[in-house]
Amino acid sequence: MLQSTHQFIDLKILFEISRTIILIWILKLIYDIIYTAYLGPLSNIPGPKLFPLTRLFISCKQLFGYRWKFLQFEVVPKYGKFVRLGPKLVMISDKDAIKQILTAEFPKSGNYKMLRMNEQHQTLFFSIDKTFHKQRRRIISPAFSIKYIASLEKLILTCIKDLVYKVDEMLKCKGDVLNIVNLIQICAVVGTS
Template sequence: MYISPLSKIPGPLFSSLTEILVSLKRPEGRVFEWFYSLHLKYGNLVRVGPKFILFDDLEAIKFILKDSDMPKTPTIAGIRAHYNLPTLFSATDKTFHRQRKRILSPAFSIKYVASLEPLIQSCVKSLIKKINTLSKPSPKSSHSLLSSTPNQLNEDSLQSINLYQLIQFCTLDIIGETAFGGSFNMIEKGSHPLPIKILEEMKRRVKCHTFPYFKMFFKKDPWCDEENSKATKQRTDILQILFNNHNPLKQSSPTSPVDVTDGKTMSAFEIQDQIMEFLIGGSDTSAFTIIMAIIMLLYNPEKLRNLRLELKSAFPKLQNSVTSYEHEDDLFLPTHETLKSLKYLNAVIDETLRLFPITL
Protein backbone atom coordinates (compact mmCIF):
# COMPACT_ATOMS: atom_id res chain seq x y z
CA MET A 1 0.00 0.00 0.00
CA TYR A 2 2.73 2.48 1.02
CA ILE A 3 5.81 1.03 -0.72
CA SER A 4 4.16 0.72 -4.14
CA PRO A 5 5.42 3.16 -6.83
CA LEU A 6 1.75 4.12 -7.23
CA SER A 7 1.27 5.04 -3.56
CA LYS A 8 1.73 8.77 -4.18
CA ILE A 9 -1.09 8.92 -6.74
CA PRO A 10 -4.28 10.28 -5.11
CA GLY A 11 -7.63 8.53 -5.28
CA PRO A 12 -10.70 7.42 -3.31
CA LEU A 13 -10.30 5.71 0.05
CA PHE A 14 -9.20 2.05 -0.17
CA SER A 15 -8.47 2.36 -3.92
CA SER A 16 -4.93 1.14 -3.21
CA LEU A 17 -6.41 -2.10 -1.86
CA THR A 18 -9.35 -2.91 -4.12
CA GLU A 19 -11.25 -2.00 -7.32
CA ILE A 20 -14.59 -2.62 -5.64
CA LEU A 21 -15.76 0.97 -6.25
CA VAL A 22 -15.21 0.57 -10.00
CA SER A 23 -17.06 -2.77 -9.98
CA LEU A 24 -20.01 -1.19 -8.16
CA LYS A 25 -20.20 1.75 -10.57
CA ARG A 26 -19.93 -0.21 -13.83
CA PRO A 27 -23.45 -1.76 -13.85
CA GLU A 28 -24.94 1.77 -13.94
CA GLY A 29 -23.38 2.29 -17.38
CA ARG A 30 -22.16 5.76 -16.39
CA VAL A 31 -18.81 4.95 -14.80
CA PHE A 32 -17.15 7.48 -17.14
CA GLU A 33 -19.04 10.30 -15.36
CA TRP A 34 -17.65 9.09 -12.05
CA PHE A 35 -14.13 8.97 -13.53
CA TYR A 36 -14.59 12.57 -14.72
CA SER A 37 -15.66 13.71 -11.25
CA LEU A 38 -12.57 12.04 -9.77
CA HIS A 39 -10.32 13.99 -12.13
CA LEU A 40 -12.02 17.22 -11.05
CA LYS A 41 -11.33 16.30 -7.42
CA TYR A 42 -7.85 14.71 -7.58
CA GLY A 43 -6.26 16.06 -10.77
CA ASN A 44 -4.77 14.53 -13.92
CA LEU A 45 -3.72 11.26 -12.26
CA VAL A 46 -6.18 9.23 -10.19
CA ARG A 47 -5.77 5.78 -8.64
CA VAL A 48 -9.00 3.76 -8.55
CA GLY A 49 -7.49 0.34 -7.89
CA PRO A 50 -4.23 -1.34 -6.82
CA LYS A 51 -3.08 -1.31 -10.48
CA PHE A 52 -5.79 0.87 -12.04
CA ILE A 53 -4.71 4.42 -12.92
CA LEU A 54 -6.77 7.07 -14.74
CA PHE A 55 -4.95 9.58 -16.96
CA ASP A 56 -6.24 12.99 -18.02
CA ASP A 57 -3.17 14.11 -19.94
CA LEU A 58 -2.98 14.29 -23.73
CA GLU A 59 0.73 13.45 -23.96
CA ALA A 60 0.39 10.50 -21.59
CA ILE A 61 -2.59 9.12 -23.51
CA LYS A 62 -0.74 9.51 -26.81
CA PHE A 63 2.27 7.67 -25.39
CA ILE A 64 0.16 4.84 -23.94
CA LEU A 65 -2.02 4.28 -27.01
CA LYS A 66 0.40 5.08 -29.83
CA ASP A 67 4.08 5.27 -28.93
CA SER A 68 4.44 2.56 -26.30
CA ASP A 69 4.05 -1.17 -26.79
CA MET A 70 2.05 -1.91 -23.67
CA PRO A 71 0.17 -5.22 -23.50
CA LYS A 72 -3.61 -5.35 -23.31
CA THR A 73 -4.92 -6.01 -19.81
CA PRO A 74 -5.56 -9.72 -19.12
CA THR A 75 -8.87 -8.83 -17.45
CA ILE A 76 -10.41 -8.28 -20.90
CA ALA A 77 -10.61 -12.07 -21.13
CA GLY A 78 -13.55 -11.77 -18.74
CA ILE A 79 -15.91 -10.81 -21.58
CA ARG A 80 -15.12 -13.93 -23.63
CA ALA A 81 -17.54 -16.83 -23.92
CA HIS A 82 -14.71 -18.92 -22.52
CA TYR A 83 -11.33 -17.86 -21.19
CA ASN A 84 -9.48 -19.91 -23.84
CA LEU A 85 -11.50 -18.58 -26.81
CA PRO A 86 -10.26 -15.06 -27.66
CA THR A 87 -11.77 -12.88 -30.35
CA LEU A 88 -10.25 -10.00 -32.30
CA PHE A 89 -11.32 -7.52 -29.60
CA SER A 90 -10.56 -9.66 -26.54
CA ALA A 91 -7.23 -11.08 -27.77
CA THR A 92 -4.23 -10.34 -25.54
CA ASP A 93 -1.66 -12.35 -27.49
CA LYS A 94 -0.14 -10.28 -30.31
CA THR A 95 0.65 -13.25 -32.54
CA PHE A 96 -2.92 -14.52 -32.30
CA HIS A 97 -4.24 -11.00 -32.94
CA ARG A 98 -2.19 -10.69 -36.14
CA GLN A 99 -3.36 -14.11 -37.33
CA ARG A 100 -7.02 -13.31 -36.62
CA LYS A 101 -6.69 -9.97 -38.42
CA ARG A 102 -5.26 -11.82 -41.41
CA ILE A 103 -8.30 -14.13 -41.47
CA LEU A 104 -10.71 -11.19 -41.24
CA SER A 105 -8.85 -8.75 -43.50
CA PRO A 106 -10.69 -9.83 -46.72
CA ALA A 107 -13.96 -8.72 -45.09
CA PHE A 108 -12.62 -5.19 -44.60
CA SER A 109 -10.75 -4.61 -47.84
CA ILE A 110 -11.80 -1.51 -49.81
CA LYS A 111 -12.93 -3.66 -52.73
CA TYR A 112 -15.06 -5.98 -50.59
CA VAL A 113 -16.66 -3.18 -48.54
CA ALA A 114 -17.52 -1.40 -51.81
CA SER A 115 -19.24 -4.57 -53.02
CA LEU A 116 -21.53 -4.40 -49.97
CA GLU A 117 -22.80 -0.90 -50.81
CA PRO A 118 -25.94 -2.10 -52.69
CA LEU A 119 -26.92 -4.12 -49.60
CA ILE A 120 -26.33 -1.12 -47.35
CA GLN A 121 -28.30 1.17 -49.65
CA SER A 122 -31.24 -1.25 -49.71
CA CYS A 123 -31.52 -0.92 -45.92
CA VAL A 124 -31.21 2.88 -46.09
CA LYS A 125 -33.98 2.93 -48.71
CA SER A 126 -36.19 0.91 -46.37
CA LEU A 127 -35.48 3.47 -43.65
CA ILE A 128 -36.43 6.39 -45.91
CA LYS A 129 -39.57 4.59 -47.05
CA LYS A 130 -40.59 3.96 -43.43
CA ILE A 131 -40.00 7.58 -42.40
CA ASN A 132 -41.98 8.86 -45.40
CA THR A 133 -44.86 6.51 -44.55
CA LEU A 134 -44.93 7.62 -40.92
CA SER A 135 -44.65 11.28 -41.90
CA LYS A 136 -47.85 11.34 -43.96
CA PRO A 137 -50.79 13.05 -42.23
CA SER A 138 -53.46 10.62 -41.14
CA PRO A 139 -56.74 11.18 -39.26
CA LYS A 140 -56.18 7.85 -37.57
CA SER A 141 -52.83 6.98 -36.12
CA SER A 142 -51.95 3.38 -36.73
CA HIS A 143 -49.96 1.52 -34.13
CA SER A 144 -46.23 1.82 -34.74
CA LEU A 145 -43.30 0.08 -33.16
CA LEU A 146 -41.36 3.27 -33.83
CA SER A 147 -43.50 5.63 -31.81
CA SER A 148 -42.35 6.36 -28.29
CA THR A 149 -46.02 6.37 -27.32
CA PRO A 150 -48.39 4.28 -29.48
CA ASN A 151 -51.11 6.22 -31.36
CA GLN A 152 -49.58 9.59 -30.41
CA LEU A 153 -49.94 12.46 -32.90
CA ASN A 154 -48.20 15.83 -32.86
CA GLU A 155 -49.83 19.20 -33.56
CA ASP A 156 -49.61 18.61 -37.33
CA SER A 157 -51.49 15.29 -37.06
CA LEU A 158 -48.28 13.44 -37.83
CA GLN A 159 -47.20 10.37 -35.98
CA SER A 160 -44.40 10.84 -33.46
CA ILE A 161 -41.33 8.94 -34.61
CA ASN A 162 -38.62 7.46 -32.44
CA LEU A 163 -35.81 8.37 -34.82
CA TYR A 164 -33.06 6.87 -32.68
CA GLN A 165 -34.82 3.51 -32.67
CA LEU A 166 -35.36 3.70 -36.43
CA ILE A 167 -31.68 4.37 -37.09
CA GLN A 168 -30.71 1.60 -34.69
CA PHE A 169 -33.01 -0.77 -36.58
CA CYS A 170 -31.41 0.33 -39.86
CA THR A 171 -27.87 -0.37 -38.64
CA LEU A 172 -28.98 -3.77 -37.35
CA ASP A 173 -30.54 -4.57 -40.73
CA ILE A 174 -27.28 -3.56 -42.44
CA ILE A 175 -25.31 -5.88 -40.14
CA GLY A 176 -27.81 -8.62 -40.95
CA GLU A 177 -27.41 -8.08 -44.70
CA THR A 178 -23.63 -7.86 -44.66
CA ALA A 179 -22.70 -10.34 -41.92
CA PHE A 180 -25.62 -12.73 -41.36
CA GLY A 181 -26.79 -13.53 -44.89
CA GLY A 182 -29.94 -11.40 -44.88
CA SER A 183 -31.66 -8.41 -43.32
CA PHE A 184 -33.27 -8.81 -39.91
CA ASN A 185 -36.18 -6.66 -41.24
CA MET A 186 -36.08 -4.67 -38.03
CA ILE A 187 -37.32 -1.52 -39.79
CA GLU A 188 -40.51 -3.26 -40.91
CA LYS A 189 -41.12 -5.67 -38.03
CA GLY A 190 -39.53 -3.82 -35.12
CA SER A 191 -37.90 -6.92 -33.64
CA HIS A 192 -35.85 -10.02 -34.39
CA PRO A 193 -34.70 -12.65 -31.91
CA LEU A 194 -31.04 -12.83 -33.01
CA PRO A 195 -29.81 -9.28 -32.19
CA ILE A 196 -31.88 -9.27 -29.00
CA LYS A 197 -30.41 -12.59 -27.86
CA ILE A 198 -26.88 -11.49 -28.71
CA LEU A 199 -27.29 -8.26 -26.75
CA GLU A 200 -28.52 -10.29 -23.79
CA GLU A 201 -25.47 -12.55 -24.10
CA MET A 202 -23.11 -9.56 -24.13
CA LYS A 203 -24.81 -8.18 -21.01
CA ARG A 204 -24.33 -11.56 -19.36
CA ARG A 205 -20.63 -11.51 -20.17
CA VAL A 206 -20.21 -8.00 -18.76
CA LYS A 207 -21.87 -9.17 -15.54
CA CYS A 208 -19.53 -12.18 -15.41
CA HIS A 209 -16.58 -9.87 -15.96
CA THR A 210 -17.71 -7.35 -13.35
CA PHE A 211 -18.78 -9.93 -10.75
CA PRO A 212 -16.62 -13.03 -11.43
CA TYR A 213 -17.50 -14.62 -8.09
CA PHE A 214 -21.17 -14.81 -9.15
CA LYS A 215 -20.39 -16.18 -12.62
CA MET A 216 -22.15 -19.47 -11.94
CA PHE A 217 -25.47 -17.65 -11.51
CA PHE A 218 -25.34 -15.93 -14.91
CA LYS A 219 -26.44 -18.79 -17.15
CA LYS A 220 -25.91 -18.64 -20.91
CA ASP A 221 -28.89 -18.92 -23.23
CA PRO A 222 -28.04 -21.70 -25.74
CA TRP A 223 -30.26 -20.09 -28.41
CA CYS A 224 -27.41 -18.18 -30.13
CA ASP A 225 -25.21 -21.27 -30.47
CA GLU A 226 -28.09 -23.35 -31.81
CA GLU A 227 -29.19 -20.68 -34.30
CA ASN A 228 -25.70 -19.90 -35.60
CA SER A 229 -24.91 -23.59 -36.04
CA LYS A 230 -27.72 -23.80 -38.62
CA ALA A 231 -25.91 -21.38 -40.95
CA THR A 232 -24.22 -23.97 -43.14
CA LYS A 233 -25.27 -23.00 -46.67
CA GLN A 234 -22.93 -21.11 -49.01
CA ARG A 235 -23.17 -17.39 -48.40
CA THR A 236 -21.81 -14.16 -49.87
CA ASP A 237 -21.31 -12.17 -46.69
CA ILE A 238 -18.71 -11.65 -43.95
CA LEU A 239 -19.85 -14.78 -42.16
CA GLN A 240 -18.94 -16.84 -45.23
CA ILE A 241 -15.40 -15.48 -45.06
CA LEU A 242 -15.21 -16.87 -41.52
CA PHE A 243 -16.69 -20.19 -42.63
CA ASN A 244 -14.01 -20.41 -45.31
CA ASN A 245 -11.50 -20.53 -42.45
CA HIS A 246 -13.54 -23.05 -40.48
CA ASN A 247 -11.64 -26.10 -39.30
CA PRO A 248 -14.21 -28.87 -38.62
CA LEU A 249 -11.54 -30.89 -36.78
CA LYS A 250 -11.12 -28.14 -34.25
CA GLN A 251 -13.42 -29.33 -31.47
CA SER A 252 -13.53 -26.35 -29.17
CA SER A 253 -16.62 -25.10 -27.38
CA PRO A 254 -17.38 -22.35 -24.87
CA THR A 255 -17.86 -24.88 -22.09
CA SER A 256 -15.11 -27.42 -22.73
CA PRO A 257 -12.44 -26.39 -25.24
CA VAL A 258 -10.38 -29.39 -26.29
CA ASP A 259 -7.92 -27.35 -28.37
CA VAL A 260 -6.24 -24.12 -27.48
CA THR A 261 -6.95 -21.88 -30.46
CA ASP A 262 -4.08 -21.61 -32.94
CA GLY A 263 -5.25 -18.34 -34.51
CA LYS A 264 -4.87 -19.68 -38.07
CA THR A 265 -8.23 -21.44 -38.38
CA MET A 266 -11.52 -21.08 -36.54
CA SER A 267 -13.80 -23.53 -34.80
CA ALA A 268 -17.58 -23.19 -35.10
CA PHE A 269 -17.79 -21.56 -31.67
CA GLU A 270 -15.00 -19.11 -32.50
CA ILE A 271 -16.92 -18.08 -35.61
CA GLN A 272 -20.05 -17.50 -33.54
CA ASP A 273 -18.18 -15.38 -31.02
CA GLN A 274 -16.47 -13.33 -33.70
CA ILE A 275 -19.69 -12.59 -35.55
CA MET A 276 -21.30 -11.47 -32.29
CA GLU A 277 -18.58 -8.84 -32.01
CA PHE A 278 -19.47 -7.55 -35.47
CA LEU A 279 -23.11 -7.18 -34.49
CA ILE A 280 -22.40 -5.33 -31.25
CA GLY A 281 -19.50 -3.27 -32.57
CA GLY A 282 -21.18 -2.31 -35.83
CA SER A 283 -24.75 -1.49 -34.87
CA ASP A 284 -24.90 0.46 -31.60
CA THR A 285 -21.77 2.48 -32.38
CA SER A 286 -22.99 3.54 -35.83
CA ALA A 287 -26.49 4.38 -34.61
CA PHE A 288 -25.09 6.42 -31.71
CA THR A 289 -22.81 8.46 -33.98
CA ILE A 290 -25.57 9.14 -36.53
CA ILE A 291 -28.14 10.24 -33.96
CA MET A 292 -25.64 12.50 -32.15
CA ALA A 293 -24.79 14.13 -35.48
CA ILE A 294 -28.50 14.81 -36.06
CA ILE A 295 -28.96 16.19 -32.54
CA MET A 296 -25.97 18.53 -32.84
CA LEU A 297 -27.15 19.76 -36.25
CA LEU A 298 -30.57 20.54 -34.77
CA TYR A 299 -28.88 22.45 -31.95
CA ASN A 300 -26.85 24.36 -34.54
CA PRO A 301 -29.29 25.34 -37.34
CA GLU A 302 -26.66 27.37 -39.20
CA LYS A 303 -24.46 24.27 -39.52
CA LEU A 304 -27.49 22.31 -40.68
CA ARG A 305 -28.17 24.92 -43.38
CA ASN A 306 -24.55 24.75 -44.55
CA LEU A 307 -24.72 20.97 -44.78
CA ARG A 308 -27.98 21.05 -46.70
CA LEU A 309 -26.52 23.60 -49.13
CA GLU A 310 -23.52 21.36 -49.78
CA LEU A 311 -25.71 18.30 -50.35
CA LYS A 312 -28.13 20.26 -52.55
CA SER A 313 -25.25 21.63 -54.62
CA ALA A 314 -23.67 18.20 -55.06
CA PHE A 315 -26.94 16.33 -55.65
CA PRO A 316 -29.65 18.71 -57.00
CA LYS A 317 -32.24 15.93 -57.43
CA LEU A 318 -31.63 14.30 -54.05
CA GLN A 319 -34.44 15.95 -52.04
CA ASN A 320 -37.14 15.28 -54.65
CA SER A 321 -35.92 11.71 -55.04
CA VAL A 322 -36.10 11.05 -51.29
CA THR A 323 -39.56 12.58 -50.78
CA SER A 324 -41.25 11.72 -54.10
CA TYR A 325 -40.77 8.36 -55.75
CA GLU A 326 -43.13 5.72 -57.11
CA HIS A 327 -40.97 2.66 -56.58
CA GLU A 328 -38.13 1.99 -54.17
CA ASP A 329 -35.83 1.30 -57.13
CA ASP A 330 -36.39 4.90 -58.29
CA LEU A 331 -35.00 6.27 -55.03
CA PHE A 332 -31.62 7.88 -55.67
CA LEU A 333 -28.93 7.64 -53.00
CA PRO A 334 -25.39 9.02 -53.37
CA THR A 335 -22.56 6.51 -53.31
CA HIS A 336 -19.71 6.53 -50.82
CA GLU A 337 -17.36 7.47 -53.67
CA THR A 338 -19.28 10.72 -54.24
CA LEU A 339 -19.90 11.47 -50.57
CA LYS A 340 -16.31 11.12 -49.39
CA SER A 341 -15.30 14.26 -51.33
CA LEU A 342 -17.85 16.49 -49.53
CA LYS A 343 -15.75 18.54 -47.10
CA TYR A 344 -18.52 19.92 -44.91
CA LEU A 345 -20.25 16.55 -44.51
CA ASN A 346 -16.99 14.91 -43.48
CA ALA A 347 -16.25 17.78 -41.09
CA VAL A 348 -19.64 17.17 -39.43
CA ILE A 349 -18.85 13.46 -39.07
CA ASP A 350 -15.35 14.13 -37.70
CA GLU A 351 -16.61 16.69 -35.19
CA THR A 352 -19.36 14.33 -34.01
CA LEU A 353 -16.80 11.58 -33.42
CA ARG A 354 -14.60 14.05 -31.55
CA LEU A 355 -17.40 15.27 -29.29
CA PHE A 356 -19.03 11.87 -28.81
CA PRO A 357 -16.45 9.09 -29.23
CA ILE A 358 -18.07 5.67 -29.60
CA THR A 359 -16.26 4.45 -26.47
CA LEU A 360 -18.83 6.42 -24.45
Protein backbone atom coordinates (compact mmCIF):
# COMPACT_ATOMS: atom_id res chain seq x y z
CA MET A 1 0.00 0.00 0.00
CA LEU A 2 2.77 2.39 0.94
CA GLN A 3 4.67 1.57 -2.26
CA SER A 4 1.65 2.32 -4.51
CA THR A 5 1.09 5.62 -2.68
CA HIS A 6 4.77 6.45 -3.19
CA GLN A 7 4.48 5.63 -6.92
CA PHE A 8 1.36 7.80 -7.16
CA ILE A 9 3.22 10.72 -5.58
CA ASP A 10 6.14 10.17 -8.00
CA LEU A 11 3.76 10.21 -10.97
CA LYS A 12 2.07 13.35 -9.63
CA ILE A 13 5.46 15.08 -9.24
CA LEU A 14 6.50 13.93 -12.70
CA PHE A 15 3.25 15.27 -14.15
CA GLU A 16 3.76 18.64 -12.40
CA ILE A 17 7.34 18.90 -13.65
CA SER A 18 6.25 18.02 -17.21
CA ARG A 19 3.43 20.56 -17.06
CA THR A 20 5.82 23.25 -15.78
CA ILE A 21 8.35 22.50 -18.52
CA ILE A 22 5.64 22.68 -21.20
CA LEU A 23 4.32 25.95 -19.75
CA ILE A 24 7.82 27.47 -19.70
CA TRP A 25 8.38 26.30 -23.28
CA ILE A 26 5.08 27.89 -24.43
CA LEU A 27 5.89 31.15 -22.63
CA LYS A 28 9.38 31.18 -24.19
CA LEU A 29 7.84 30.56 -27.62
CA ILE A 30 5.39 33.44 -27.14
CA TYR A 31 8.19 35.70 -25.91
CA ASP A 32 10.38 34.81 -28.91
CA ILE A 33 7.54 35.52 -31.34
CA ILE A 34 6.74 38.89 -29.75
CA TYR A 35 10.42 39.85 -29.44
CA THR A 36 11.20 38.93 -33.04
CA ALA A 37 8.09 40.70 -34.31
CA TYR A 38 8.09 43.94 -32.33
CA LEU A 39 11.36 44.38 -30.41
CA GLY A 40 14.05 42.68 -32.54
CA PRO A 41 16.47 44.26 -35.01
CA LEU A 42 13.93 44.12 -37.87
CA SER A 43 11.15 45.77 -35.87
CA ASN A 44 11.77 49.21 -37.42
CA ILE A 45 11.20 47.97 -40.98
CA PRO A 46 7.67 48.87 -42.10
CA GLY A 47 5.16 46.33 -43.33
CA PRO A 48 1.66 44.96 -42.82
CA LYS A 49 0.80 44.88 -39.10
CA LEU A 50 0.51 41.13 -38.45
CA PHE A 51 3.14 39.95 -40.94
CA PRO A 52 6.06 40.13 -38.43
CA LEU A 53 4.34 37.43 -36.34
CA THR A 54 4.42 34.65 -38.92
CA ARG A 55 5.20 33.86 -42.57
CA LEU A 56 1.74 32.33 -42.84
CA PHE A 57 0.19 35.51 -44.29
CA ILE A 58 2.65 35.87 -47.17
CA SER A 59 2.58 32.08 -47.72
CA CYS A 60 -1.21 32.21 -48.14
CA LYS A 61 -0.85 34.98 -50.72
CA GLN A 62 1.67 32.81 -52.58
CA LEU A 63 -0.47 29.67 -52.29
CA PHE A 64 -3.38 31.38 -54.03
CA GLY A 65 -1.15 33.00 -56.68
CA TYR A 66 -1.75 36.52 -55.42
CA ARG A 67 1.68 37.23 -53.91
CA TRP A 68 3.24 39.21 -56.77
CA LYS A 69 0.12 41.36 -57.26
CA PHE A 70 -0.07 41.99 -53.51
CA LEU A 71 3.60 42.97 -53.36
CA GLN A 72 3.63 45.07 -56.52
CA PHE A 73 0.32 46.90 -56.20
CA GLU A 74 -0.29 47.10 -52.45
CA VAL A 75 2.86 46.60 -50.39
CA VAL A 76 5.54 48.55 -52.27
CA PRO A 77 3.36 51.63 -52.94
CA LYS A 78 2.23 51.73 -49.30
CA TYR A 79 5.43 50.78 -47.39
CA GLY A 80 8.28 51.61 -49.77
CA LYS A 81 11.34 49.77 -51.03
CA PHE A 82 12.07 47.92 -47.76
CA VAL A 83 9.16 45.88 -46.40
CA ARG A 84 8.95 43.30 -43.64
CA LEU A 85 6.89 40.30 -44.75
CA GLY A 86 7.60 37.83 -41.94
CA PRO A 87 9.50 37.38 -38.67
CA LYS A 88 12.82 37.10 -40.54
CA LEU A 89 11.72 38.01 -44.05
CA VAL A 90 12.41 41.41 -45.60
CA MET A 91 11.67 42.30 -49.21
CA ILE A 92 14.05 44.79 -50.79
CA SER A 93 13.11 46.44 -54.07
CA ASP A 94 15.91 48.99 -54.27
CA LYS A 95 18.52 48.12 -56.91
CA ASP A 96 21.36 49.95 -55.14
CA ALA A 97 20.68 48.15 -51.86
CA ILE A 98 20.48 44.80 -53.64
CA LYS A 99 23.81 45.48 -55.38
CA GLN A 100 25.38 46.40 -52.05
CA ILE A 101 24.07 43.20 -50.43
CA LEU A 102 25.21 40.98 -53.31
CA THR A 103 28.72 42.44 -53.38
CA ALA A 104 29.22 42.44 -49.59
CA GLU A 105 31.28 39.62 -48.13
CA PHE A 106 29.19 38.00 -45.42
CA PRO A 107 30.68 35.12 -43.44
CA LYS A 108 29.13 31.70 -44.01
CA SER A 109 27.51 29.98 -41.07
CA GLY A 110 29.37 27.14 -39.37
CA ASN A 111 26.32 24.99 -40.19
CA TYR A 112 27.77 24.45 -43.66
CA LYS A 113 30.35 22.10 -42.10
CA MET A 114 27.53 19.78 -41.05
CA LEU A 115 26.41 19.42 -44.68
CA ARG A 116 29.71 17.88 -45.74
CA MET A 117 29.97 14.13 -46.18
CA ASN A 118 33.45 14.25 -44.67
CA GLU A 119 34.35 17.01 -42.20
CA GLN A 120 37.86 17.42 -43.67
CA HIS A 121 36.74 17.43 -47.31
CA GLN A 122 35.81 20.96 -48.41
CA THR A 123 33.80 21.78 -51.48
CA LEU A 124 32.93 25.07 -53.12
CA PHE A 125 29.40 24.94 -51.74
CA PHE A 126 30.11 23.84 -48.17
CA SER A 127 33.38 25.60 -47.42
CA ILE A 128 33.41 28.39 -44.87
CA ASP A 129 37.09 29.14 -45.51
CA LYS A 130 37.17 32.34 -47.58
CA THR A 131 40.56 31.62 -49.15
CA PHE A 132 39.57 28.12 -50.27
CA HIS A 133 36.24 29.37 -51.60
CA LYS A 134 37.85 32.23 -53.52
CA GLN A 135 40.41 29.90 -55.16
CA ARG A 136 37.76 27.39 -56.25
CA ARG A 137 35.37 30.07 -57.44
CA ARG A 138 38.12 31.61 -59.56
CA ILE A 139 38.60 28.25 -61.31
CA ILE A 140 34.95 27.80 -62.31
CA SER A 141 33.87 31.41 -62.80
CA PRO A 142 34.85 31.55 -66.51
CA ALA A 143 32.16 28.92 -67.18
CA PHE A 144 29.55 31.41 -65.95
CA SER A 145 30.82 34.53 -67.70
CA ILE A 146 28.50 36.37 -70.07
CA LYS A 147 30.96 35.88 -72.94
CA TYR A 148 31.11 32.09 -72.49
CA ILE A 149 27.35 31.69 -72.05
CA ALA A 150 26.76 33.83 -75.15
CA SER A 151 29.10 31.54 -77.08
CA LEU A 152 26.77 28.62 -76.26
CA GLU A 153 23.79 30.29 -77.94
CA LYS A 154 24.30 28.57 -81.32
CA LEU A 155 24.58 25.14 -79.67
CA ILE A 156 21.46 25.76 -77.57
CA LEU A 157 19.47 26.92 -80.60
CA THR A 158 20.57 23.84 -82.56
CA CYS A 159 19.50 21.56 -79.72
CA ILE A 160 16.14 23.32 -79.43
CA LYS A 161 15.53 23.07 -83.18
CA ASP A 162 16.35 19.35 -83.04
CA LEU A 163 14.02 18.91 -80.09
CA VAL A 164 11.14 20.72 -81.81
CA TYR A 165 11.72 18.69 -84.99
CA LYS A 166 11.70 15.42 -82.99
CA VAL A 167 8.50 16.41 -81.15
CA ASP A 168 6.79 17.26 -84.46
CA GLU A 169 7.88 13.91 -85.96
CA MET A 170 6.70 11.93 -82.95
CA LEU A 171 3.34 13.68 -82.87
CA LYS A 172 2.80 12.87 -86.56
CA CYS A 173 3.68 9.20 -86.01
CA LYS A 174 2.24 8.45 -82.57
CA GLY A 175 -0.60 10.91 -82.31
CA ASP A 176 -0.78 12.80 -79.04
CA VAL A 177 1.18 10.51 -76.65
CA LEU A 178 4.69 11.71 -76.01
CA ASN A 179 7.17 11.71 -73.09
CA ILE A 180 8.38 15.31 -73.27
CA VAL A 181 10.40 15.05 -70.03
CA ASN A 182 12.46 12.21 -71.48
CA LEU A 183 13.02 14.14 -74.73
CA ILE A 184 14.18 17.25 -72.87
CA GLN A 185 16.58 15.15 -70.77
CA ILE A 186 17.99 13.55 -73.91
CA CYS A 187 18.32 16.99 -75.51
CA ALA A 188 20.24 18.27 -72.48
CA VAL A 189 22.60 15.27 -72.45
CA VAL A 190 23.21 15.33 -76.22
CA GLY A 191 23.78 19.09 -76.08
CA THR A 192 26.52 18.73 -73.47
CA SER A 193 28.37 15.86 -75.14
